[in-house]
Amino acid sequence: MKTLAVVITTPPYSHLTITALTYVEAALVAGINVIGVFFYQDGVMHANENISIASDEYQAIEHWQRLQKQYQLPLHICITAAEKRGIACDAIDNDKINKAFTVSGLGELVELTTKASRLVQF
Amino acid sequence: MTSIEQNSSASPQESVLAIINSKAPFSSSHGKDALDVALIFAAFEQKVSLFFQGDGVYQLMDKQDGSLLGIKDYLKTFSAFEFYDIEDIYVCQPSLASRQLDEDFHIDDVQVLSSIEFGLALNRHQHVLRF
Numbered sequence: 158m159k160t161l162a163v164v165i166t167t168p169p170y171s172h173l174t175i176t177a178l179t180y181v182e183a184a185l186v187a188g189i190n191v192i193g194v195f196f197y198q199d200g201v202m203h204a205n206e207n208i209s210i211a212s213d214e215y216q217a218i219e220h221w222q223r224l225q226k227q228y229q230l231p232l233h234i235c236i237t238a239a240e241k242r243g244i245a246c247d248a249i250d251n252d253k254i255n256k257a258f259t260v261s262g263l264g265e266l267v268e269l270t271t272k273a274s275r276l277v278q279f
Numbered sequence: 280m281t282s283i284e285q286n287s288s289a290s291p292q293e294s295v296l297a298i299i300n301s302k303a304p305f306s307s308s309h310g311k312d313a314l315d316v317a318l319i320f321a322a323f324e325q326k327v328s329l330f331f332q333g334d335g336v337y338q339l340m341d342k343q344d345g346s347l348l349g350i351k352d353y354l355k356t357f358s359a360f361e362f363y364d365i366e367d368i369y370v371c372q373p374s375l376a377s378r379q380l381d382e383d384f385h386i387d388d389v390q391v392l393s394s395i396e397f398g399l400a401l402n403r404h405q406h407v408l409r410f
Contacts, residue, residue: 164408197312197316198308198312237315238312241308263315263319264319267319267323267325270295270296270320270325270406271295275406276406276408278407278408
């Protein structure tokens with residue numbers, strides 16, 4: 158079976174993130190096995206629990222949460238990229254990380270890349 | 280890491296990952312982020328190749344020191360590629376020429392390729408990430 162992994166490097170307020178979300182949802186609706194989304198570089202900002210985007214803007218974080226819930230889509234953030242941007246990941250019961258996201262490392266990107274038939278970066 | 284090896288769908292003649300470096304070294308963290316990805320793939324014994332194109336070629340130029348800008352000089356880590364078995368390092372010749380840069384690199388065994396060769400080399404990889 159064909160598998161897809163997606164890398165997101167853009168922040169929640171980027172127009173490219175909208176394209177990425179549209180792409181991922183279209184893949185899921187088409188029944189493609191999306192084995193995971195890896196958030197790297199500014200992409201980790203999606204997992205920042207303290208971010209609240211103005212209500213008349215595109216709610217990228219809410220859409221990721223919805224896809225995660227509806228399709229059990231794994232959302233991984235890179236811990237190094239997150240901590241570099243001031244998102245502390247060390248606490249056990251962490252209230253700074255959005256619960257829809259899993260704190261992972263670049264090793265997870267290796268895992269996803271080697272398992273996926275196709276890797277798409279945004 | 281046996282589970283990864285078993286799951287790898289790359290055919291033997293094909294490398295798993297190509298990383299394209301397209302940004303100058305010190306104005307953003309793209310170069311360092313690409314380096315981190317390259318080293319982790321190598322640490323997991325996945326074959327990774329590095330491609331330098333556009334302003335990315337500045338990452339290979341000799342006699343640079345990011346610490347003068349108060350930045351951790353990640354370029355020094357390039358000398359560890361041999362230790363990590365990262366052997367396939369390609370640079371785009373037209374990108375050097377259009378910037379009037381000589382082939383004066385701070386690491387050895389860099390292969391300077393024409394546009395066509397560069398594209399063919401990229402095509403030998405199952406996945407591509409661009410930074």
